[in-house]
Amino acid sequence: xxxxxxxxxxxxxxxxxxxxxxxxxxxxxxQRNIKNNQVLLQKPLQLYPVVTAELQMQLICVPWMPxxxxxxxxxxxxxxxxxxxxxxxxFKYSRHFLMTYLQKLLSAEEYNNIISEQCTAHAKTxxxxxxxxxxxxxxxxxxxxxxxxxx
Numbered sequence: 001x002x003x004x005x006x007x008x009x010x011x012x013x014x015x016x017x018x019x020x021x022x023x024x025x026x027x028x029x030x031q032r033n034i035k036n037n038q039v040l041l042q043k044p045l046q047l048y049p050v051v052t053a054e055l056q057m058q059l060i061c062v063p064w065m066p067x068x069x070x071x072x073x074x075x076x077x078x079x080x081x082x083x084x085x086x087x088x089x090x091f092k093y094s095r096h097f098l099m100t101y102l103q104k105l106l107s108a109e110e111y112n113n114i115i116s117e118q119c120t121a122h123a124k125t126x127x128x129x130x131x132x133x134x135x136x137x138x139x140x141x142x143x144x145x146x147x148x149x150x151x
Contacts (some may be wrong), residue, residue, distance in 0.1 A: 006087075014085040014093050017041075020078050025064055026085055026093050039079070040071040045096060059089075059097040085110055 017025040027044035044064040052058055065072065085093065103111050 009090050009094055010087055012085075012090050012094065014090045016085045016089060017074075017079050018081040020080055023064075025060075026061065026089055027064075027072075032076075034076065037076045038073050039076055042070055042071055043097065044068070045093060059092065061092055067072055085126050 013028050014026060015029050017027065019025060024047040025041075025044050026047055027041040030040040030042050032039045045061040046064040047059040050058050050060050087139060102114065106114070
């Protein structure tokens, strides 16, 4: 990733909100009006936790209100907690909208090729991580086994 892209993603005004119903929302905050007890959000995404095949927790993004084409007014009193989104969350947020745009722009075959390439690259990385973790685990077991033999 280039420095320019990294700086652009880091500068996005994306915040993370925990709502009173428990939902976790990632959105660009457009305006805040404390006097009227409201905040205006753009392009809100709801985050859902998912456990991967490698038993790791990941968050997936789903449009919170897909029919929404304008700013969304939220009462500040409906927000339990909020913070600036982390770089990874901003990256995921940006990637969601980029992929949505590509899906509209490209043919189904072209889009599916991009997704397949991404999945293949992720699978290779995951396999390498799993292989490294197994090697480390087996070497630790061998060390413990050898140390127990000497006792």
